[in-house]
Amino acid sequence: MTDPQIPTLYEWLGGMEALTRLTTRFYERVHDDAVLARVFAHMGAEHPAHVxxxxxxxxxxxxxxxxxxxxxxxxxxxxxxxxxxQAQRRQWVGLLLDTADELGMPEDPEFRSALVGYLEWGSRLAVINSQPGASVDENAPMPRWGWGEVKGPYTG
Incomplete structure (x- = not known):
């Protein structure tokens, strides 16, 4: 059970407006990134909003x-x-964090630790799922990331 006094990571970072600014600016930067531009070359205009x-x-x-x-x-x-x-994954995480800094997102260690924890976990999962033979578990629950707690697939 979550404590209503403690904001979620979503609330702490500024909600949907802040995430939309982050992903919009991030994918603008991706276009000029030597490692990532090719990966996202066919990305539609709605991609930042979906992310x-x-x-x-x-x-x-x-x-x-x-x-x-x-x-x-x-x-x-x-x-x-x-x-x-792995090089693309590392670049994606690094550029997203650089963009968060550029936009003045919260820098406190607790928030950044939680954010980096999710980005590392999620991007590593993306690499695993991008390899030949990977498949989708149609019942995989949505991960839920919080202040030092994780609920989702592969976390038990």
């Missing part, structure tokens, strides 16, 4: 991604057979 909605849900915000896109199984589906590399 913002996904992150919002994971970080304790509204469940709009699950309601409109199919939750975690849908996100896994988007990574199948993409053959992502």
């Amino acid at each position: 913002a909605a996904f992150l919002a849900e994971v970080l304790g915000g509204p469940a709009a991604y699950s309601a409109h896109h199919g939750g975690h199984p849908h996100m896994i589906q988007q990574h199948l057979n993409r053959h992502l590399t």
